[in-house]
Amino acid sequence: MSIRNELLEDILAAIVASGGATDNCRIGFADYSDLSTQTTPIVVTGGAGFVYLTNDGAGPFTNKAYLPTGVTDVWDAIAGNFDFTELKLGDMVDIRLDLDITTSSPNQLVDVELELGSGAGLYNIPFASGVFKDTGEKNVNRYNGIYIGDANTLNGGGRFKISSDDNATVKVNGWYCKILIRG
Numbered sequence: 001m002s003i004r005n006e007l008l009e010d011i012l013a014a015i016v017a018s019g020g021a022t023d024n025c026r027i028g029f030a031d032y033s034d035l036s037t038q039t040t041p042i043v044v045t046g047g048a049g050f051v052y053l054t055n056d057g058a059g060p061f062t063n064k065a066y067l068p069t070g071v072t073d074v075w076d077a078i079a080g081n082f083d084f085t086e087l088k089l090g091d092m093v094d095i096r097l098d099l100d101i102t103t104s105s106p107n108q109l110v111d112v113e114l115e116l117g118s119g120a121g122l123y124n125i126p127f128a129s130g131v132f133k134d135t136g137e138k139n140v141n142r143y144n145g146i147y148i149g150d151a152n153t154l155n156g157g158g159r160f161k162i163s164s165d166d167n168a169t170v171k172v173n174g175w176y177c178k179i180l181i182r183g
Contacts, residue, residue, distance in 0.1 A: 028068035033059025033174040046166035098173035118156030
């Protein structure tokens with residue numbers, strides 16, 4: 001063994017012996033690409049509140065080959081929501097949202113939130129918000145992370161929702177999820 005490898009082994013042994021860095025992290029990802037909204041966009045009626053975003057996972061860029069060991073999915077296309085029940089408290093999911101939003105008026109306000117949990121414990125994480133100066137199609141691509149900090153988030157799942165102060169349509173290109181599993 002080389003001197004460099006021996007030194008590295010000594011350092012790692014010292015870290016473990018001191019009680020630090022004993023937690024291993026597994027990482028993986030999935031990319032859920034939508035097909036149906038490419039031909040039939042989601043309609044958002046201006047001022048009418050939030051509309052839930054769908055993703056059938058049937059698009060050409062869907063890739064679930066690299067999920068962490070022990071995780072079969074974090075998106076349930078049939079139920080239309082995130083399902084974190086294969087994770088545990090302390091795990092994390094970073095999500096990149098990719099939408100094409102077509103606005104209908106100048107200075108149009110659009111808000112996208114990730115709704116998490118369930119029942120009385122429902123809560124929202126702002127994901128993307130903006131005022132679009134002109135009409136037409138805009139790509140909205142945002143990246144944010146969440147952590148599974150309680151049973152409500154773990155068991156309640158989540159879903160994206162969108163609102164606008166004027167009419168709009170939305171094509172869901174998809175969402176990419178990086179999953180970090182503790183220990």
